[in-house]
Amino acid sequence: MNQNASNGNDTPVVVMERIVKRFGTITALNGVDFVVNRREVVGLLGDNGAGKSTLIKVLTGVYTPTSGTISIDGQVVQIPSPRVARSLGIETCYQDLALVPLMSITRNFFLGRELSRHLGPVRWLDLAKMDGQSREALRDIGIHIRSPHEKVGKLSGGERQSIAIGRARFFGAKLLILDEPTSALSVGETHKVLTYTLNAKERGLSVIFISHNVGHVYAVADRFVIIRRGELVGSYAKDEVSEKDIADLITGERER
């Protein structure tokens, strides 16, 4: 936090205000406020169908909100597509969604942002350069891959997650969204992913960590935002609440 102040930049990375999202007659989000500060890991919690995913999909341009505003670095923005979200520095690491199992590490790493060479109008992929850069970028955050040509489908869940995190960092993301990063992982793999999350924060990124598993979120998050049935329950600093409190707030056994 002190470092934050010395940077002289206290503008939150993301401010979402009074976000409403309706699907026909169903209200998925009913006026939710959500803030992510710089170099902060925010745990986003809620039961199935509470609206976590919808909120994140609004932020990443998958859904357009019915009403409400989004500001990135203090600027009000429209996010009509995932491409725009990425250009604003928002990267999502889904458990499986953002990687194509049948494609190589390199091709996944640069998917949608391929490096090309060209001769006149003919453009082709610069595979050698992409191989080198992806290998280097992964080594940089402590991930050693056997070969950049290896298919992502052959990797373990934690390795896949690390590829996604390495990719986000390489492409200059300022906000990393981890959607259920640990839901299908073994204990050892989970530990690795939590370490990468903290590494990402140390390197200046903000992180939204979405999970059902209160224990995993509690281990890494600085602050917890809880939503229930499309509405904000509250935002709590780590020293304000215990794991038990959070679990009760998610289910609604305790109100605020």
Next chain:
Amino acid sequence: MITLLGVFLLFSLFVPHFLTMRSISGIINAATMTGVLTIGITLLMIAGEFDLSVGALMAVGAFLFGSVIMKGGSPVLAVFLGMAVPGLLGAVNGFLLIKTGIPSFIVTLGTQFVYRGALYVASGGIMLQTIMDAPVFHLLNGKMVRLAAAVENANFQTAFLWLLALVALFQFLLMRTKFGNHLFATGGSPSAAKATGVSVTRTKLAGFIISGVLSGLAGIMLFSQYKTAKIATGAGEELNAIAAAVVGGTLMTGGSGSIVGALLGVITISMLRTGIVLLNLPFIPADNFEAVVGLTIVIAAIFNHWIRGRS
């Protein structure tokens, strides 16, 4: 690749007249036009889609090309129309899929009849036929006269050279360009493709347009060789092309495949047809050889699946 070599070796050893110039050129020629269709089908299957309208679009291409030439029109215009209109109809397939979300298998199952019906109405149901000789026929699918003169029974057609060029071009497109990368991503995991900013709809639309254009080209090649086209031209070719793609190692579920594989697949199937007819086995009457081809397709699919599981 292994399947192709296996079939080739087996037939070479046991089938009389198999390893002759006559049968080899026959195998190649029979594979050529299906090969052109298979390139488009393979691209689409990699993107997770099917195009059952390629046979009908082949007929549309053959008709447009043939009628322009027969009216004494410019060959450039004939080739352009014969490829552009099927390309446009391919785009219609793509639009229907994207706008309605109905599986492409169903969309193109329907549109193939619509396209053939439209061709029937537009042409009055006639059979197009000519005895005229145009240089464009020789260029696109003529006999390679000098080769035939040099080597006895080497009756190769120029279209095979075009096919080889197309295979090289599309293999490059698939493996070495952004578009190719996006095709693999679109079929391998549409959600991941979207999440990384790949335009899944645009990629699929481009695939359908390419498939349409190539179908038109196959029709043009067909007319150049036989100088005839009818409403039923190309019927059933869509399934031959899908079979060739599968034998060539392309996944039915999308995300994996290759154009070189497609070429090998189409040659393998053609080899089987010729080989089985030449074998003349008592329990496989010549008019039932398709059953053996069908069996091979199933075996090849299982084999490919097994190899993929191991590697």
